[in-house]
Amino acid sequence: MLMKMRRSASRKTNSTTDATTDLFRSAASKASSREMERIDNLFHSYGDKSSGMIDPEGIENLCSDIEVEHTDVKILMLAWKMKAEKQGYFTLEEWRTGLKALRADTVNKLKKALPELEKEVRRPSNFTDFYAYAFRYCLTEEKQKSIDIESICELLELVLGSVYRAQVDYFMEYLKIQTDYKVINLDQWTGFYRFCNEISFPDFNNYDPDLAWPLLLDNFVDWMKEKQT
Template identity: 85%
Template sequence: TIAKLRKALPELEKEVRRTSNFVDFYQYAFRYCLTEEKQKSIDIESICMLLDLVLGSQYRAQVDYFIDFLKAQTDYKVINMDQWMGFYRFCNEISFPDFGNYDPDLAWPLILDNFVDWMKAKQS
């Protein structure tokens, strides 16, 4: 019943937010938004909403700035799974907003190199 589901939702959300499960949920959220059979990417507007929904509570500053970047830039019309997963890794691994441990020579998606450059330009 709906009442049972309503009761179960807080526990489900806790389960999804657990670090060991969150990566799977994050991937699932991207795949869920692929509406066409052979679709491999999601438009920027949808990605911005999805990032806010899925990652906003955990990485508010990173998500807000990345959304600003995505809306301001003109090179990318869509985001693919590699870029989507790369941003999650970025949020987990890179000190923000100083990017002290960011190494552009490592295998980051180019869009994240561009994001870091954009942020550094804004900060100077």
Template identity: 75%
Template sequence: MRRSASRKTGQSNSTDSPDLFRSASGKASLKEMERIDNLFYTYANKSSGVIDPEGIEALCSDMEVNHTDVRVLMLAWKMKAEKQGLLYPGHKKKFGYLFEFFVLEEWQRGLKSLRADNVNKLKKALPELEKEVKRPSNFMDFYSYAFRYCLTEEKQKSVDIESVCELLDLVLGSQCRAQVDYFIEYLKVQTDYKVINMDQWMGFFRFCNEISFPDFNNYDPKLAWPLILDNFVDWMKEKQA
């Protein structure tokens, strides 16, 4: 009996073809990216082509998230958004409002990674994003990113005390409540520093993770701590005395 020509040894059914699968997968990926792009332009400023603070507020409203929520900053971290950007004319800088500016490439990178091509999926992705950021392997990078993101001017290397206090509370307050509260109190009453630089910012993070608080038993001022932390410890000991 003659075998059917379609059943030759080693020949696959057309529905199982790897090329067909890759083609279908590629089309699905393109459709997903198209939806991500469409979502971007829903919130983007038509004249500038970027999502500006008004667009961020609209997005947050649709996600039912306050625009000062730390998860908005986490979203910027996930997108690898470069910085807040120079404020548009008429926008007064106030840290209570996270003045994000998302460009399309950043938006695509973040939402594709989160597998979110609509607002509902993005909202549902936020709890997992928060868990991702709070992993020790990621949190230091996020903490550093939060400071860099506030450097809105070219060649700017420091952030004013008022903004630093807001940022510390937002980024680190839930993990190191006591240290953050006392350090903010100190920053507000001291007169030696008007700005904080990256070395001081990261030094405080290390301080929170390594130093026994509030007894400071393992704090050695002879080690390479930023001077502002030596002053903070002295101030705390005077309060305790």
């Protein structure tokens, strides 16, 4: 008799637990659905109806609302978080990806999320990916594989200027006066970030030109050494 009572009590307990779990799941599902609805509504408030995307004008309006300049690196970081593919445009799916990850379904929440997003991007494990993404994001044509010097200098200033000030300033100076390269490719772009991380500056004591550095950086180091003599 005691065994039957215990089994009965156990079934009731399990039943109650299952019911509670179902309630939590239902509430969580409804909350998630409402959050996504708000995220979608926010997208449509900036999106262009004819293209179905947030275009450059929409992004400028968004920047105004979150009080960030459209040239601020945080907007590029936001694009990275969204995994946005086309410069100056956000699709609905990209918008959902980014804002859901940031738990931002209002303008105010998005504004508050940006400082934490910047911290996330600045972690070494993420920054390498972000740095490469910045280059790819600035490719404006499908088969384009390189970026002109002027645009590269602007991108360097935006992405690395606050971290490696001296290296960026000298490298930009060199890029603007040299005549061998009119464009920069991804290998050269990522090579410069590796250079900033690994090479002592400005003495270059640990720079070995026999290692796998882009020729552009060999030339840059030679130019810097001549400048210092």
